[in-house]
Amino acid sequence: MRKNGDQPVDLQTEAQFAGRVTYESDKNHHNLTIKDLRESDSAEFSFMFTTNQPGGGAAGSPGVTLTVTALQVVVTKPSPRLYPSWAELKCWSRCNLPTDHFVWYKNGRKIYENQFEVRQYFKYEDSMSCARKSYEKFPSPSVCILRPNCNRVTYSDRAICALSGQTVDISCSYSSRDHVVSLFWFKPNPRLQLDPDDLNNDPQYAGRIEVLEPERGRSVLRINELKESDSAEYQFKFKTKGFEWRSSLPGTTLTVTALQVEVTRIIMVHQSHTEAELMCRSSCGPAGHLSFVWFKNGKKILTQQTSTYTDNFYPGDVVSCTFQGHEDNCSPSVYPSKLPALFVSPSGEIVEGGSVTLTCRIDGDPAVTTTLSKDNRTLLLGPAGTHNFTSISSNDRGLYHCRSQDQHSVYLFIDVQYAPKLPLVSVSFSGGIVEGSSVSLTCSSDANPVANYTWHKEEEELPKASGEIFTITDFRPEHSGGYYCEAQNSRGRRKSTVHRLSVASSWKLPVALSITAVFLGFVLLFLILWFRRERSSKQQSERSEAIRQEDDLQYASVQFTVKREDPVYSNFNPTQLHRQEEENVVYATPRCSSAPGTSCEDASALYGNVNKGFRE
Incomplete structure (x- = not known):
């Protein structure tokens, strides 16, 4: 939509957008498509929806601002006297377009791509034009560079x-x-x-x-x-x-x-006539900026200039359409009362559990085959083109599609009203609630019309609050208890299951702190024992290393020398002499003092005291 003063206006009803606007919807995503843009289309566009509740609906604000622009070649001559044939060109528009995606044409022939500017010498007969890359169908007008006549x-x-x-x-x-x-x-x-x-x-x-x-x-x-x-x-x-x-x-x-009239929607089928919406379709959109003209039984409908036409049609009515100024060349005539009819009985509000008959047929001679479908699922039709719901449910709510064998289609939305389903309650807290905190309870229920909610506490007659969300900002022990919500609409009411709330006990916090302190004590004790063990292990390792070094020192300089034979003992048996020498060898044990400033005696001096039993 766009606003006309303070009032929103549906674009499909404006003559300026006739045949150029289409809406597409996919669940919560909605698209507006405007074809054959004009600079006059520049405006702010917004989306608006309405509900089945009185005054229900909303409009997005601000909307989307559309700027429609035309490209233009801007010519600059830095030095017209010194360089009269030199010029600098830019491709300009009101929109902030990337500067590296332009195509340039000289005398109708493409010469450059991916350039925002052109700087060169020109001839007097040269003309230039530019276009946005990938949009070459919409170039700027050709401009004479040096002289008006080019x-x-x-x-x-x-x-x-x-x-x-x-x-x-x-x-x-x-x-x-x-x-x-x-x-x-x-x-x-x-x-x-x-x-x-x-x-x-x-x-x-x-x-x-x-x-x-x-x-x-x-x-x-x-x-x-x-x-x-x-x-x-x-x-x-x-x-x-x-x-x-x-x-x-x-x-x-x-x-x-070639124009063609199509029945896009059967609004209501009465005993004497049919209320329907027709559309004048063509392969152009819009065709040469022309308005539409409608004819009913050969008479021009003066109040209708858009591509759609809604009216009551009686048996024998003939409808055709054309473009304004081309009234002598109309579309083939159609008979709206003999096109697909899709209606529901009984008429009025449809309530879950009731018996409903949906009819999809064409009252023609000879008979025309029709099909009825919902969500791309074909439904079975009886001999009279009827589909019966013995006990219609909320799942049957939706859009139904009736199509003839020649592909003419109509749609009908069936709105099934039903009482609220079992409400569900969710709480913003899990587990025990700390005293003084804020607690919110949310109630939701599937219902049509939309349900209203009230909150109750067990053993209390009056409701605590109304609305989808119930909040207790300062929770106290007296707030503890069972809470439930009740959903209600014009078709019934339903209570939720009870949800109990309670304040966490006062002893829980000291116990939790005590457990934490004990745990931290055990961790500290473990660390102390581990450090002591590590230090003891290190000291033991150092003592073992010192002992090993002392052992190496005691035996490092033990030497045996073989003296020459003494003449006095030349008559002794060498074996006996050798044995006696071994028996009389005395080893002195070197000792080191650990006192500061002292050191071990020289190993050679220690072994100088070896005594032998035989002397001169």
Whole structure:
């Protein structure tokens, strides 16, 4: 929607957006599509929804601001006297577009890509145009760089939509510094890189086209007796002795369509008439910025100019549509009362558990086959096109689709009302509640219409509060007890299960602190014992190392020397002498004092006291 003053207006009801606006919804996601944008569409757009409750609904604010802009080539000449043919060009728009995604055209031929600016020398006959990359169908108008009169072509319309059988004029203006020797219209073929063919030589258009020049510098291509096969892009080309206008820039796109009236919704079927919504469809949207015209039984409906038409239709009524200004070429007529009818009985509010009959049929001769579906699931229809709900439930609530064998469709939404289901209660706290804290209870229930909630405490008659959420800001022991909620709507009421709340006991905190202190004491004791053990182990290791070093010292310098034989003992047996020497060897044990400043005696001095039993 958009606002007209302070009142929101549905875009589909505005003549300015006729045939150009579509809505798409997917659960909680909603899309608005506007085709064939115009600069006048620049506005703020918002989304609004309504509910089945009186005054229910909301609108998003602020909405989305749309700015529709047209590209424009801006020419700057830094030094027109020193460098008269030098110019700097920029592709400008009201929107903040990336500067590296532009395409440039010179004399109708593409010359640069991915450039925001062009700086170079130009000739007097040169013209320039730019376009957004990937949107080359919407270039800026061609601009003369140095002189007002240059080579360029400007089409009057980017797109034209026309009805089959009509006559259409496609026009353009052109200019050149030199004399034009030839000009013609053609249909470009991107697949074939050949010179284009003049439409006058195309047998498809034989006897149906004219090329007019109502004034100098203006050419008009007129096509009579339009066919849907004439839908194409049309371009203009001119030549001089030394120049040929290129065709990289887009021309005018023609769409030839046939209108058709479709029944989009059966609102209500009465005994004497049918209330329905019709739509005038075409392959154009919108067709050449034209308004729609509706005819009922041959009479023009003066109050209707949009693509949709809602009215009461009686047996024998004939409806057709066309575009304004083309009243002599209307769509085929339809008979709304004989198109698919989808209705429910009994009429009025539908309550869960009741018996309901849904009818999907076409009252025609011969009979037409119809199908009924919900959520892409086909439902069984009886001989009279009926589907019976012996005990309709909340699961049957939804959108039903009735379709004829010729693909005409209507939709009907069945709203089943039912009492609240079992309410569910959730609490913001789990476990014991600390005294003085805040506690919130939330109640929810599936109901149609939407339920209202009240909160109760056991053994108390009056309700504690109303609303979906019940909050106790300062919880005290006297608040302890069982709480439950009750959901109620026009179809019934339902109570939840009891949820008990209590304050955590006062002894729990000291006990918890004591347990924590004991635990920390055990941890501290363990660490002390571990450190002592580590230190004892280290000292023991150091003593063992000292003893080992002492052992190495005691025996490090023990030496035996063999003396020469003494002549006195030359008569002794050497074996006896040797044994006696061994028996009389006395080893002195070196000892080291641990007192400070003392050291071990020299090992060689210790062993100097070895006594032998035999002397001179």
